[in-house]
Amino acid sequence: MLFCFKNLVPHRVCKRLSDFPFDELRKQGFKCALLDLDNTIAPDRAAEPNEYSHRVIRNLKDAGFDCCLVSNAKSSRSAKFAAALGISHVDFAGKPSPKGVWKAMELMNVVAEQTVLFGDQLFTDILAAKRAGIHAVFVEPYDKKEIFYVRFKRFFEYIVRKTCRF
Numbered sequence: 001m002l003f004c005f006k007n008l009v010p011h012r013v014c015k016r017l018s019d020f021p022f023d024e025l026r027k028q029g030f031k032c033a034l035l036d037l038d039n040t041i042a043p044d045r046a047a048e049p050n051e052y053s054h055r056v057i058r059n060l061k062d063a064g065f066d067c068c069l070v071s072n073a074k075s076s077r078s079a080k081f082a083a084a085l086g087i088s089h090v091d092f093a094g095k096p097s098p099k100g101v102w103k104a105m106e107l108m109n110v111v112a113e114q115t116v117l118f119g120d121q122l123f124t125d126i127l128a129a130k131r132a133g134i135h136a137v138f139v140e141p142y143d144k145k146e147i148f149y150v151r152f153k154r155f156f157e158y159i160v161r162k163t164c165r166f
């Protein structure tokens with residue numbers, strides 16, 4: 001792996017979060033799931049959770065995870081989302097800075113070894129998780145409909161993924 005891409009390479013890649021074996025991670029000692037919102041647990045810029053979002057959170061809770069939304073989205077939208085799902089949230093997370101991740105860990109009262117982040121973007125979610133020293137799971141985007149600047153970033157993600165083969 002190219003050294004400069006080190007913080008962009010996730011520990012694991014998953015196609016659909018709804019099929020993810022969360023109990024496997026739980027057995028490894030992880031107990032707190034930090035979740036990106038747009039295109040990870042819901043369509044891009046969705047106003048409220050859908051059936052998929054509820055299913056993912058239900059599966060996580062059933063496996064014994066505490067969940068916290070860590071979103072760069074506007075505070076009111078992520079707060080509403082988290083409330084509807086019955087989970088905690090940190091808004092204005094400022095990913096790829098690790099600060100929002102650390103704030104969430106403090107809120108959830110967990111250490112890095114117990115924390116895993118799920119996100120659909122290498123340059124925000126995965127970078128923030130790796131910088132914070134936690135387990136990073138890259139989730140293939142929920143759907144192809146995305147705001148233009150995210151589509152632009154997908155090209156660079158493609159280069160990183162091709163180079164590092166994941």
Ligand SMILES: [Mg+2]
Pocket residue numbers: 036037038039040119120121
């Ligand atoms: Mg996202």
